[in-house]
Amino acid sequence: MYVVIEGIDTAGKSTQLDLLQKKYSDAIFTKEPGGTQIGVKLRAMALNGEAKSGIAEMFLFLADRAEHIEEVVISNEDKMVISDRSMVSGIAYASIFELEKMIELNLLATNNVLPTHAILLELSAEELTYRLSQKENDAIELRGIEYLMNIQNRMKETIIKLGINHLFVDASLKIEEIEIEIEDFLNGK
Template structure:
């Protein structure tokens, strides 16, 4: 009988251009420097379902918004359960997983087209399998996010317009009010510098997630 410490599952949420990807990488560097194994991931995934979602976002494969919402549910379940690099498999091996988006993104972005209660219920297929140990929501004003997006020399997707960003921001606030107590969601302002935000992230991780991962799971 060997003892394996369960990995930590930490999720970053926020509207586009909130700085999630940067902070995911910075936290991963900190975790790795502490001597822990860490895996970075994101949604939609790079798997077959995630690739179809990305094609829909770019306009190459036109899909109804309800279809896209359902595809996210399927992509998320595969993200959790696939045998190659599924989150549950990695956590069971003691690897920390840091994800750029999880189910709250679906609640925030799809509730403008579909009833929020439906989106929450559909994603219970995932949350019944795994809730994050900590979710960090990077809060940035939609107007600020839009300016950041417009400064990038790249094509934007269907959600990267002010109306969509504003709706998603409002839906994030509604979702956090609804689910924040159950799901250990911590809100950090994303208006500061990258360094200031990183310091806040580290403080939140140390304060909110420190004791959760001391538990050990037994494996044969």
């Protein structure tokens, strides 16, 4: 099982991943970008703005993804792999590029390996506005509510276009309610 937890910043991914780690102690927990040795370097290069071109930055993330699929997902096919983000986020955040082109490039990078389960924690614009007001915002969050809502919509569209078995969860629910929904989804209920 290759499970990915997706959502824009402040949606509650970290909280749900912590809960999953307690339940699935035998699972492999990873993240994108940066879930491999090479990935840590590529992530740092991308996030530090070393690539001056948007296309070069996108290829750094694709290189990280290719390595991650090979090293973490495929080499642990016999185990449950749970990832904080995946190609879904990669496609969504590369919003300056056409969706179909990004899907094509990501399928190439992943050798057509897709998550078996995608969980998207969704926020309304009102809830996102409130959550962002409660913290200091990073560079991506400072791009604004409309930008982040477009990314969230692009995540949904990507999951649907790829035909990934998915659960879209209202991230404004209580933590325990979200936890139960995720547990039921992973157990096929």
